[in-house]
Amino acid sequence: MTQPRPAMRIAMSRAAALAGRIMDSVRAYALSRNGVAAVEFAMVLPFMMVLYFGMAEVTTGVSAARKLTLLSRSLADLTGRAGTVTDTELNNIFAASAAIMHPFDGSKVKMRVSSIVVRRISDTQVEGRVCWSAARGGATALSANAIVTVPDGFRTGNTSYIVADADMDYTPMIGYVVTGTLKLAETTPWPVRNASEVLRSGTSACLTSPST
Numbered sequence: 001m002t003q004p005r006p007a008m009r010i011a012m013s014r015a016a017a018l019a020g021r022i023m024d025s026v027r028a029y030a031l032s033r034n035g036v037a038a039v040e041f042a043m044v045l046p047f048m049m050v051l052y053f054g055m056a057e058v059t060t061g062v063s064a065a066r067k068l069t070l071l072s073r074s075l076a077d078l079t080g081r082a083g084t085v086t087d088t089e090l091n092n093i094f095a096a097s098a099a100i101m102h103p104f105d106g107s108k109v110k111m112r113v114s115s116i117v118v119r120r121i122s123d124t125q126v127e128g129r130v131c132w133s134a135a136r137g138g139a140t141a142l143s144a145n146a147i148v149t150v151p152d153g154f155r156t157g158n159t160s161y162i163v164a165d166a167d168m169d170y171t172p173m174i175g176y177v178v179t180g181t182l183k184l185a186e187t188t189p190w191p192v193r194n195a196s197e198v199l200r201s202g203t204s205a206c207l208t209s210p211s212t
Contacts, residue, residue, distance in 0.1 A: 057172045061182065064104050064170050069186050071100045071109060076164035076190030079113050084199040087134075094136045097166075104168075110139035112165040115198050116189075117206040118150055120157030126150055131160065131197065131206035139165065144203075151189050158207060160197035162190045 075097040079085065085093070090113070098106030114133035121127045128150040133142035142148070154161045167185035192198055197207050 061170060061172065064101075064168075065184050065186075067101050067104060068109065068166055068168060068184050069188075071097050071106070071111070072164045072166040072186040072188040073190070074100055075111060075113055075166065076162050076188045079164070079198060080162040080190045081193045082198050083195045084201060086201040090134050090200075091136075098137075101168075107137065109166055109168045110137045111135065112139040112141060114142050114148075114163050114165075115160055115200070115206070116148055116150070116154075116163055117160045117197065118154060118157060126155045126157055128154075129206070132200045132203045134200075139167075154189055154191075160192055160207060162192060162198060164188045164190065 075093065078093045078096065079090075082089065093113070094111055097111065098109060100106070101109060112133060112135040115131040116128045117131050119127050119129065128148045130142045130144055130146045130148060132144060135141040148163075165185075165187050167183065170182045170184050171180075172182075197205060199205055
């Protein structure tokens with residue numbers, strides 16, 4: 001059998017050594033843990049972003065809804081404390097209530113406050129009618145003498161109460177998870193504090209008969 005020439009033996013030895021190094025590299029690559037953390041991070045990053053931005057957007061939205069609730073209650077309370085209100089006083093009440101929305105833009109809130117008179121129409125039924133209504137920010141005032149539903153707790157004949165309505169279109173600042181525009185609204189019925197009804201300058205009283 002012919003023996004390989006020295007040059008050929010050297011080449012074969014080098015080729016074998018190279019093949020060995022390649023196989024070692026392949027085995028090392030298969031067993032290597034380098035980059036696993038980066039791959040795992042890339043896999044969980046989308047979920048982490050959804051969680052982070054989702055929590056931020058939901059928290060901000062809940063804060064806006066809470067402030068709208070406080071605005072509605074303040075609007076009803078400030079009006080219900082008055083015996084008589086002028087248009088100037090109503091403007092001040094609307095402005096003070098809108099300021100509660102800070103840091104949100106209070107000028108974008110539609111506000112309405114109305115005086116509702118309750119009359120008993122039978123032994124078991126009462127009827128609520130609008131005495132007067134005022135609105136700001138693009139809201140529509142209720143028509144005088146319009147019939148409204150009387151909530152529980154205010155169903156006593158020949159009494160009155162104040163109802164405040166507030167709503168706004170809320171758009172998330174980031175818009176990553178919660179997209180589009182959300183409609184926030186709040187309605188607050190409130191008792192009259194210092195009189196049988198809150199009179200508005202330029203309008204007549206609506207309670208004229210004895211309590212029933």
